[in-house]
Amino acid sequence: MKVLQINPIDNVAVALHPISRGEEVCVTGYKVVAKEDIPQGHKISLRPIKKGENIVKYGFAIGSATEDADAGAWMHTHNVRTNLSGEVEYAYHPTLRFPDPVQPENFMGYKRPDGRSAIRNEIWIIPTVGCVNDIAKRLVRENQDLVKGSIDGLYTFTHPFGCSQTGHDHAQTRRLLASLVRHPNAGGVLVLSLGCENLTHEQFLEELGPYDPARVKFLTCQDVTDEFSTASALLKDLAAYAGQFKRESIPVSELVIGMKCGGSDGLSGITANPTVGRFSDMMASRGGSTVLTEVPEMFGAEGFLMNRCASEEVFKKAVNMLNGFKNYFISHGEVVYDNPSPGNKAGGITTLEDKSCGCVQKGGTAPIMDVIGYAEPVVTKGLNMLYGPGNDLVSSTAMTASGAHMILFTTGRGTPFGAPAPTLKISTNNQLFEKKPGWIDFNAGVIVDGVTIDEAANELLHLVIEVASGKKTRAEENGFREISIFKDGVVL
Numbered sequence: 001m002k003v004l005q006i007n008p009i010d011n012v013a014v015a016l017h018p019i020s021r022g023e024e025v026c027v028t029g030y031k032v033v034a035k036e037d038i039p040q041g042h043k044i045s046l047r048p049i050k051k052g053e054n055i056v057k058y059g060f061a062i063g064s065a066t067e068d069a070d071a072g073a074w075m076h077t078h079n080v081r082t083n084l085s086g087e088v089e090y091a092y093h094p095t096l097r098f099p100d101p102v103q104p105e106n107f108m109g110y111k112r113p114d115g116r117s118a119i120r121n122e123i124w125i126i127p128t129v130g131c132v133n134d135i136a137k138r139l140v141r142e143n144q145d146l147v148k149g150s151i152d153g154l155y156t157f158t159h160p161f162g163c164s165q166t167g168h169d170h171a172q173t174r175r176l177l178a179s180l181v182r183h184p185n186a187g188g189v190l191v192l193s194l195g196c197e198n199l200t201h202e203q204f205l206e207e208l209g210p211y212d213p214a215r216v217k218f219l220t221c222q223d224v225t226d227e228f229s230t231a232s233a234l235l236k237d238l239a240a241y242a243g244q245f246k247r248e249s250i251p252v253s254e255l256v257i258g259m260k261c262g263g264s265d266g267l268s269g270i271t272a273n274p275t276v277g278r279f280s281d282m283m284a285s286r287g288g289s290t291v292l293t294e295v296p297e298m299f300g301a302e303g304f305l306m307n308r309c310a311s312e313e314v315f316k317k318a319v320n321m322l323n324g325f326k327n328y329f330i331s332h333g334e335v336v337y338d339n340p341s342p343g344n345k346a347g348g349i350t351t352l353e354d355k356s357c358g359c360v361q362k363g364g365t366a367p368i369m370d371v372i373g374y375a376e377p378v379v380t381k382g383l384n385m386l387y388g389p390g391n392d393l394v395s396s397t398a399m400t401a402s403g404a405h406m407i408l409f410t411t412g413r414g415t416p417f418g419a420p421a422p423t424l425k426i427s428t429n430n431q432l433f434e435k436k437p438g439w440i441d442f443n444a445g446v447i448v449d450g451v452t453i454d455e456a457a458n459e460l461l462h463l464v465i466e467v468a469s470g471k472k473t474r475a476e477e478n479g480f481r482e483i484s485i486f487k488d489g490v491v492l
Contacts, residue, residue: 411428
């Protein structure tokens with residue numbers, strides 16, 4: 001099969017393989033000859049399209065034609081524009097389809113004293129200010145002997161913030177870092193401060209709330225003569241505590257899985273994202289939790305989401321999240337709907353609606369059970385929407401801070417990035433999987449060759465269970481882990 005018409009009402013099809021000029025392609029009811037070369041992942045018109053007429057893909061308008069186009073034309077940024085502008089008024093007409101319950105499989109994870117589960121038993125060093133980043137990095141290098149027994153690793157997550165910030169930014173940094181300290185994958189945490197930053201020790205303690213002093217230790221570098229020997233002693237104490245935890249059988253209903261796409265292409269909404277969406281539905285049926293973020297990449301695809309809100313209260317929270325993010329753009333004088341990156345466009349994505357309709361496929365079809373704010377914890381089973389941008393590093397960090405044990409990251413272009421939580425990369429096409437075996441964990445490109453989405457999702461579930469039980473992702477094998485904190489204000 002050369003092309004795919006995703007929905008019967010679509011007036012374009014997606015090239016599953018490159019199409020040469022003059023080549024004839026067929027889908028049900030259409031037989032067209034390509035007017036020019038069509039790259040893989042890009043769109044071909046199935047019939048003549050008039051200037052101003054909507055381009056329909058996924059059954060939704062993803063933009064409109066800027067000029068007349070013949071059947072067989074390449075439909076992309078040169079002849080299609082977005083239809084989006086400003087805020088949207090939403091109405092709630094619920095269409096809820098709750099998945100049938102399924103007995104959950106088990107994974108081998110760690111049970112924490114507070115009742116939460118974890119898939120890693122690591123020691124984390126969390127700097128409260130960028131000034132101590134290099135101290136944290138050296139501590140990681142010099143204390144690798146602590147990684148033994150049931151301790152899976154020693155890591156630090158550096159950042160440039162924690163000082164010279166005001167208001168909302170200051171509070172957001174504080175909340176994000178405290179949320180990471182609470183993450184169950186960290187069996188022990190050293191909070192590393194300088195001593196003169198405006199994110200003070202007292203503020204951090206207030207943000208963190210109750211904690212186990214055997215699991216969380218604090219060091220203010222200006223208070224001691226030798227921060228390295230003092231920190232090493234604290235890390236040894238944390239290793240002794242964390243080393244008591246052993247893997248045990250835990251149902252997958254305890255898992256929280258983040259869902260992300262980055263470096264998308266024209267196949268993202270056909271292969272990898274629908275596979276993750278089917279996986280999300282499978283998690284909902286097993287009583288587990290999934291997290292969907294990237295709010296700007298919901299713009300134009302709200303029809304896939306809003307009527308799936310489980311209640312009017314959840315619907316109102318979703319409306320506030322979407323329009324709030326649009327106001328964030330507008331307040332900075334930015335164009336709300338100019339989102340697809342150069343890589344997205346090269347891969348076949350034309351408008352934000354095109355990107356969004358593919359992006360939200362990761363959310364499957366199950367009801368949206370809750371909408372949560374930046375760095376707020378997931379507390380509701382099922383599918384959750386999280387306030388966060390599309391940026392890969394920022395959104396993956398936000399999902400980790402909300403409690404995601406693992407991130408499923410779909411990509412058509414490829415990326416080496418890893419979040420603090422194990423980050424499992426899913427390729428949208430076979431070429432990427434074959435080209436970058438050091439980055440990609442799972443190939444959804446086989447769907448183009450006839451593997452069904454159900455088959456791929458079942459295979460993905462088994463891989464998730466393996467990773468939750470200790471199998472390392474490619475990003476973990478490479479040692480790729482970092483954070484990025486969402487900021488929106490003045491630096492003093």
